[in-house]
Amino acid sequence: MRSSAILFSLAAKSLLNRRLTAGLTVLSVAVSVALLIGVDRVRTEARTSFTNTISGADLIVGARSGPINLLLYSVFRIGDATNNIGWDSYQEIRARGEVAWTIPISLGDSHRGFRVMGTDDGYFEHYRFARGRALAFSDGDVFVHVNDTVLGADVAESLGYAVGDAIIVSHGIGDVSFEDHDELPFKVTGILARTGTPVDRTVHVTLAGIEAIHSAWATTPRARESVVAAEAVEEELKPDAITACIVGLESRLMLFGLQRFINEYTAEPLMAIVPGVTLQQLWELLGAAEAALLVVSILVVAAGLVGMLTTLLTSLAERRREMAVLRSMGAGARLVFGLLLAEAVLLAAVAALSGVVVVHLAMLAARPLVLAEFGFYLHAGLPGGFDLIVVAAVTGAAGLLASVPAWRAFRLSLADGLTVRT
Amino acid sequence: MATPDSPAIRLARIEFAYGDGVPVVDIAELEVARGERLFVEGPSGSGKSTLLCLVAGILTPTAGTVDVLGEAVSALGAAARDRFRAEKIGFVFQMFNLLPYLSLVDNVVLPCHFSRARAAVALQNSATLRDEAVRLLERLGLGASALGGRRVTELSIGQQQRVAVARALIGRPPLVMADEPTSAMDSTARFAFVELLLEECAIAGSTVVFVSHDPSLAASFERSVSMTEINAAPTEGAVDAV
Amino acid sequence: MTYRTAVGALALIVGHGAVAAETHGTHEHGHAVLKLVQEGAEVVVHFQSPLDSIVGFEHEPENDEQRTALDEAMRTVQVAENIVRLPAVCTLDGEPEVNVPYLGDNDGDDHDKADEHSDTAHAEHESTEDGHDHDTDEHADVHADLEAAFKYRCEDGIEWLEATALATFGGLEEVELQAVGSDATVVETLTPASPRAALTGF
Numbered sequence: 001m002r003s004s005a006i007l008f009s010l011a012a013k014s015l016l017n018r019r020l021t022a023g024l025t026v027l028s029v030a031v032s033v034a035l036l037i038g039v040d041r042v043r044t045e046a047r048t049s050f051t052n053t054i055s056g057a058d059l060i061v062g063a064r065s066g067p068i069n070l071l072l073y074s075v076f077r078i079g080d081a082t083n084n085i086g087w088d089s090y091q092e093i094r095a096r097g098e099v100a101w102t103i104p105i106s107l108g109d110s111h112r113g114f115r116v117m118g119t120d121d122g123y124f125e126h127y128r129f130a131r132g133r134a135l136a137f138s139d140g141d142v143f144v145h146v147n148d149t150v151l152g153a154d155v156a157e158s159l160g161y162a163v164g165d166a167i168i169v170s171h172g173i174g175d176v177s178f179e180d181h182d183e184l185p186f187k188v189t190g191i192l193a194r195t196g197t198p199v200d201r202t203v204h205v206t207l208a209g210i211e212a213i214h215s216a217w218a219t220t221p222r223a224r225e226s227v228v229a230a231e232a233v234e235e236e237l238k239p240d241a242i243t244a245c246i247v248g249l250e251s252r253l254m255l256f257g258l259q260r261f262i263n264e265y266t267a268e269p270l271m272a273i274v275p276g277v278t279l280q281q282l283w284e285l286l287g288a289a290e291a292a293l294l295v296v297s298i299l300v301v302a303a304g305l306v307g308m309l310t311t312l313l314t315s316l317a318e319r320r321r322e323m324a325v326l327r328s329m330g331a332g333a334r335l336v337f338g339l340l341l342a343e344a345v346l347l348a349a350v351a352a353l354s355g356v357v358v359v360h361l362a363m364l365a366a367r368p369l370v371l372a373e374f375g376f377y378l379h380a381g382l383p384g385g386f387d388l389i390v391v392a393a394v395t396g397a398a399g400l401l402a403s404v405p406a407w408r409a410f411r412l413s414l415a416d417g418l419t420v421r422t
Numbered sequence: 423m424a425t426p427d428s429p430a431i432r433l434a435r436i437e438f439a440y441g442d443g444v445p446v447v448d449i450a451e452l453e454v455a456r457g458e459r460l461f462v463e464g465p466s467g468s469g470k471s472t473l474l475c476l477v478a479g480i481l482t483p484t485a486g487t488v489d490v491l492g493e494a495v496s497a498l499g500a501a502a503r504d505r506f507r508a509e510k511i512g513f514v515f516q517m518f519n520l521l522p523y524l525s526l527v528d529n530v531v532l533p534c535h536f537s538r539a540r541a542a543v544a545l546q547n548s549a550t551l552r553d554e555a556v557r558l559l560e561r562l563g564l565g566a567s568a569l570g571g572r573r574v575t576e577l578s579i580g581q582q583q584r585v586a587v588a589r590a591l592i593g594r595p596p597l598v599m600a601d602e603p604t605s606a607m608d609s610t611a612r613f614a615f616v617e618l619l620l621e622e623c624a625i626a627g628s629t630v631v632f633v634s635h636d637p638s639l640a641a642s643f644e645r646s647v648s649m650t651e652i653n654a655a656p657t658e659g660a661v662d663a664v
Numbered sequence: 665m666t667y668r669t670a671v672g673a674l675a676l677i678v679g680h681g682a683v684a685a686e687t688h689g690t691h692e693h694g695h696a697v698l699k700l701v702q703e704g705a706e707v708v709v710h711f712q713s714p715l716d717s718i719v720g721f722e723h724e725p726e727n728d729e730q731r732t733a734l735d736e737a738m739r740t741v742q743v744a745e746n747i748v749r750l751p752a753v754c755t756l757d758g759e760p761e762v763n764v765p766y767l768g769d770n771d772g773d774d775h776d777k778a779d780e781h782s783d784t785a786h787a788e789h790e791s792t793e794d795g796h797d798h799d800t801d802e803h804a805d806v807h808a809d810l811e812a813a814f815k816y817r818c819e820d821g822i823e824w825l826e827a828t829a830l831a832t833f834g835g836l837e838e839v840e841l842q843a844v845g846s847d848a849t850v851v852e853t854l855t856p857a858s859p860r861a862a863l864t865g866f
Contacts, residue, residue, distance in 0.1 A: 006535045010521075017523030131847075252703040255844060256710055276849030277842045284851070321518045327480060328515070329589075330508020330536040332501060418475055418513070418601070 007335065011342035018315070025308045026351040032304035033355025033394055034362065036297040040386055041363060042370075043290050045378050047283065050076065053197040054246075054275050056128035058255055061085060061093060061262055062244035064269035068285065071278045074105055074244035077115050077198045081107065084241035086268055093247065093262065098254035101126045103246040106210045106239060111169045114155045116203045118210030118242070124150075126248055129197050139163050140190030143205065146212050146233055149186040150204040153194035154371070163188050169203065169213055184212055196379075201371070208237035247272070301394060305401055308347060312340060312405040316412070323413040337410040344402030345395055352391040356383050428492030430454045430597055430629035431477055436486030436496075437655075438472055445484075447472050448655040452647070456491075456596070459620060459630040461640045464649025470633045473649070474599050477631070478511055479503030491596055508536035512590030512628070514619070516602040519586035520574045526564070529574060530555035530589045540593025551592075558588040562618065579606045580615065587619055594626040601633050609638075616642050678710070678761045678811045691807040693717055694837035698748065698827055698854075702845040702866055707754060707816040711747045715765055715808040717835035722808045724766050734767045740832060741812040749826040754818040765808035826860040
């Protein structure tokens with residue numbers, strides 16, 4: 001007998017005939033599956049993305065606060081620093097024998113919603129992301145003058161800037177007016193290639209540039225010349241402090257030694273963190289919340305499946321006649337059982353697969369928003385192992401749950417025979 | 423073992439009771455010859471439907487034996503009875519014979535999915551099962567031109583019943599049983615339907631058992647038995663709610 | 665001075681004060697930190713534990729029994745196997761660097777400093793004998809940590825690490841491992857029940 005073929009063909013046609021209720025069931029299960037996969041996907045994407053944001057940096061140094069806080073504001077541009085590193089302390093760290101290079105980071109200003117970061121050439125030379133990739137320019141070159149700026153790919157794209165444009169940087173974070181800073185115009189000298197990290201959303205200027213924004217220098221005639229090399233005014237626009245710095249070592253073996261030196265630094269309270277270690281600690285911290293979220297999404301899937309069970313059970317009453325007709329043609333009560341099971345499995349499989357499709361489309365759509373709000377890049381990759389596991393689990397669970405109405409239908413059809421008894 | 427000269431149906435001292443133990447069918451003897459057209463008359467609750475279930479092997483008697491086409495159906499296991507029913511018997515019910523989610527043709531073809539033997543017979547007449555279904559529907563006045571591809575649920579009761587006949591007859595089962603197939607029709611349609619059914623069964627060579635509460639239909643049949651006469655069980659408690 | 669070898673990396677890692685201020689991060693009794701860093705074939709392991717979890721007190725020794733306990737601790741932590749075990753591809757390279765607070769002869773340079781702080785440490789400790797988490801109280805910030813650093817050469821990948829300190833010192837409940845290699849970082853909390861960590865990527 002081709003009983004399984006006829007089973008699924010009957011089940012599919014029966015479902016199509018009830019496309020409204022079946023469709024709603026599929027929708028609710030699909031949404032719940034999309035939620036579950038979405039939660040997991042965002043979780044893993046956030047991890048990969050955060051891990052890919054910084055690479056090759058041995059230590060991050062900032063004012064003493066929480067390690068996670070320091071990591072978030074210095075690298076991911078999430079939150080704000082509560083305190084700074086004195087310029088002299090930075091110079092002392094920089095001069096140490098173990099230190100191969102440093103990247104200063106000075107935050108606190110913004111340009112039309114994008115963060116402005118003061119730094120120096122070391123940034124373009126030493127900053128690495130995504131397992132060792134260096135920053136590249138899609139257009140133009142490194143800043144040279146006090147009021148030169150290098151834009152991240154997203155900044156240039158969403159604000160429509162090109163090399164040679166003049167922009168105005170304002171103090172403070174947020175999409176506010178430009179009036180705060182006496183309108184020192186910055187000239188775009190370079191645009192970075194896309195990295196998929198917060199770098200894309202950063203406006204880079206020289207440390208002197210940051211000072212210039214905050215000092216009366218902007219009103220001096222020299223500032224209007226637009227050609228003052230940052231080095232020429234190094235003393236004049238020497239910063240008092242920077243927000244944080246990234247440190248690369250001559251040898252990684254010095255790592256914990258230098259970390260200890262910085263943590264015990266007496267001139268001011270500093271803190272050095274190992275980015276990888278702190279990221280792991282962040283995951284550990286988030287682990288419980290993630291687990292809770294995952295449990296909630298699993299419960300939502302369960303609720304969706306129970307909804308399907310309810311629909312199947314309610315449909316039974318009106319389908320007893322159908323079962324009797326099938327029985328009269330020689331269909332065993334087992335086929336009736338199988339028919340309901342097949343319907344549930346088909347529903348769940350279609351729902352789960354649509355959920356997978358929906359979530360990947362949704363992630364594609366949400367990508368710019370997530371990047372803007374949370375600073376990480378959602379890779380709408382191909383469905384992976386977890387997706388398959390979820391589809392299989394949901395389909396399996398549906399089959400298991402549907403054995404309840406299927407068993408009921410089996411009993412009813414045995415009792416009914418050819419005539420429906422009410 | 424089935425033998426060609428065994429009767430189509432033979433019931434010997436059969437009793438049947440549902441779980442409560444009160445017998446609803448108690449028939450000393452009933453025999454239907456091959457090719458015979460039997461009319462079973464009886465009011466609602468006289469055990470007619472239970473009788474059909476016993477013959478079809480959906481129910482097994484609490485006592486006695488049911489032989490159908492030489493096979494002791496009452497002695498078979500559940501799966502064997504299902505198989506036997508699929509191979510040998512075509513059914514027509516009072517109403518709602520058709521699966522609403524299948525097309526006309528798919529409804530008619532359906533029994534062939536449960537019985538290879540009926541599929542094989544159907545394919546002797548036509549190239550495909552669907553062709554055979556279309557041929558039968560046309561013979562019953564339900565050609566594509568008449569119906570214009572309508573859905574099953576859009577047919578009139580009379581049309582639905584004729585589709586049910588086509589389905590019962592596909593693959594020429596040796597036994598066709600009809601359970602009040604005309605009760606939802608007006609009297610002229612009723613007689614026309616019975617004539618059509620008998621004519622088609624004659625062509626197929628099938629034995630016919632026709633159950634109805636309407637004695638006026640008995641005239642079209644070779645033999646008529648009354649349920650109240652052959653069934654010794656009390657009529658109350660019988661189940662006939664179709 | 666005896667144990668200050670010429671290995672630069674180790675010299676920097678291990679502090680030499682008797683008292684570990686809160687700048688070292690957490691000081692939680694029963695909780696030690698094990699750091700591992702890998703550069704090529706060179707591997708440095710640094711172990712830091714509250715002294716209390718090793719010898720049962722955290723102040724200047726007051727009697728012979730406590731002095732003996734400190735000596736004993738000194739002898740124990742100098743043997744790398746008592747603290748950490750690495751696969752056979754790793755061999756110890758040079759002398760360990762060890763600091764046991766309140767032990768007069770382990771580091772001449774900082775001996776005075778240790779003395780200086782010892783009274784405070786002692787006084788503070790009397791009230792916290794119960795061994796509760798000290799770092800919750802901003803003012804109870806005088807603690808003593810024992811430290812040990814070892815240098816290895818590993819001819820092949822380090823596949824795993826076992827914190828044998830968990831078995832050596834009954835007072836340790838947890839060892840937080842922070843391992844940093846060229847391609848991987850492993851942070852894991854090891855316990856006496858599962859003292860081993862897989863170092864994938866090292």
